[in-house]
Amino acid sequence: MNRLQNADYIIHADYVLTMDNDLTVMRNGALAILENKIVYIGSSDEIEKKYSSENIIKGKNTAAIPGLINTHTHAAMVYFRGMADDLPLKEWLEEHIWPAESKWLSPEFVSDATELACLEMLKAGITTYNDMYFFEDAASNAAKKIGMRAVLGAGIVDFPTIAGNSADEYLSKAERFIKEWQGDDLIVPCIAPHSAYACSPETLKKVRELADKYNVMIHTHLSETQWEVEEIKGKYGLTPVEHLKKTGILDKNIIAAHCVWVDEKDIGAIAKYKVGVSHCIESNLKLSSGIAPVPEMLKAGVKVSLGTDGAASNNDLNILSEMSTAAKVHKAVSNDPTVLDAKKALLMATKWGADALGLGGITGSLEKGKAADIAIMNLNKPHLTPLYDIYSHIVYSARPSDVETVFVNGKLVVDNERLSTADEDEITAKAREWRCKIR
């Protein structure tokens, strides 16, 4: 007699896009979740012979994909969404964003705003995000409450801000933050030196020591603008990539956002040191920063992933849209429609994103033994009909509103398009209250 094993959830789906090494796509596939893990993945028919569960998610007209990975954001900046647009970066930062930040940032602000950002991301199928901001304790608690996987790094700069006075103060806060959160099941602390222009070489060296001491990721901005490259070249006679290499920052366990203005030699170094790159195409376009040489980086073997950047610059937290925009823009820029196809775009948003964050063993693909970080899309929509190629649909046609169900670490966090871990209306109401205060 065949005894059925118990699962917390059984998920059936017309299409299961595993994003494993063979890019296996299962028709009429199924997954079993026990505690926080995927314990089985196979066909719908088979699973019923092996598992039973009180919670069965049926799969008519659905696709299950790995939860999307947002490898660069400043989540709490969602409260500044649309506050200032269509402006040069310098004016946008100096006249709008920085004054607003120095007036309003607080643990309470970051906590409330991070809840909104997590709500928006989860409803868009994003299960993991990589954050750089201030008051990251507040961000950690908020992300954990809402139920997102998050890599969080307190920003390190050399100048005083509302969150600290000196590099040493930020560094000691970062160390305390790492010690407090390391080992958590959802929150991964990291250390986030802002950039080569906001941190001295001495600060960067201390960052590397701290990262090595605790074996955590470094998260930084790198070669975002032409101005940055000129600034660093003028100061140190090196490109930002070469400069970071010299300070020891550019080594294992680092994710660099943007990498727009990198030359062939820079790309070689990025590939050599296995730097994860977060390509933030929509932010780079909107702020006129430029267009990163993604096809060249991919060709050099760099694991390029996708980031939304903060919603103040972008103006949403939507990796589905970043995939579509990146896949399209690079076709035009390189004059080659084959240069970044739908499969590659989805890899950037899933497996390669997890790899770039050092979380490849945990998330980024649907495989037995990995954490159950899963987004289930409803394909029964006019704009997803008819269906010839599931990758094409997910990358070029799907929208956040198609995300019906989301699991993070085995927990059902979005159920029938609604957040199950907190009250959506309370979160948006709080955002409106803050907005009235801010302006």
Place this chain on the structure above:
Amino acid sequence: MNRLQNADYIIHADYVLTMDNDLTVMRNGALAILENKIVYIGSSDEIEKKYSSENIIKGKNTAAIPGLINTHTHAAMVYFRGMADDLPLKEWLEEHIWPAESKWLSPEFVSDATELACLEMLKAGITTYNDMYFFEDAASNAAKKIGMRAVLGAGIVDFPTIAGNSADEYLSKAERFIKEWQGDDLIVPCIAPHSAYACSPETLKKVRELADKYNVMIHTHLSETQWEVEEIKGKYGLTPVEHLKKTGILDKNIIAAHCVWVDEKDIGAIAKYKVGVSHCIESNLKLSSGIAPVPEMLKAGVKVSLGTDGAASNNDLNILSEMSTAAKVHKAVSNDPTVLDAKKALLMATKWGADALGLGGITGSLEKGKAADIAIMNLNKPHLTPLYDIYSHIVYSARPSDVETVFVNGKLVVDNERLSTADEDEITAKAREWRCKIR
């Protein structure tokens, strides 16, 4: 005593974006609809003193905008969505699209597929579209049944297709089509010579005569690819723009799709002859066609509007996304974040689109006396919170799923996110049946 006038509908909205000449935005605004027209536009308080209606649409957390205008598509190609992606244009066309068209096109195909396209467009807030395809009688009937405003042009080419054998046959069919539909309240017939490379100068001259005889718009492709420019220069010694000017096509009442490869002289001619331009940024990117010099055209006074192109190349019919992509891409390409701001992007998608189609007197803005073509967005969404600038939200953050209510020509066609003129599930089921036959 004050007698209240009757209205078919009264709409309240937190924000009414009129897109009139002064870009008036009303807070707590209201509109009254009688028959097919907007008969009143003013404040929520005022309207209750002047109008009564059995149908009142309340406005908590909503924005009313003019129905969006899609100035270039091949609606029925929605049935080929995602059939072939990430390929060079020639291979995509010759090995996938054309074989599928010659095997499957029929009045029944066009009718069923156009219903799906109209469903998708209406649910995305698009109320008017400009179409070029075959079997346009079938398309007209479908658009009219679903309740969309459509400018429809039967394609004119010099070679045999499933829809005809010669230019003269297409022309006589086009004349019959114009006579049959001219004067309809929703359907505007036009004449659609495919391009300078698919039509001889003789054919183009006949097209101009026919257009003048019936005073209808001409809809054509123009300078979409570098190949096209070289082909026409090689054949006629002129750029496609100069060539169309010489044949008489480039004159009043013409809308030209793409205009990617136009030089300064071309832009001068486009401006001089008041050619409406349909900028199809997402299609141009995805097919690696290039990036049209939109800022230069705007500077020259060209009314540039937005088109989705067919869903086979794009892969959806979503003008909200075209706005966002266009506004972002041109900032990066021109290295100027002020070059195409949110207001201008929304003008392209509304008023300028209507102007480009010769429908500026009827639609494209919310003004007394204009047709009631209106999209109402629900702002109570995480990704639209908080709200500082309504234009920013509509252009950079809003999604089709935020469109809750749509009126076309005074008729409620989308009510609470559902089509009210036909059964959505029947339309998508038919699409799935066709898909099984096609592949």
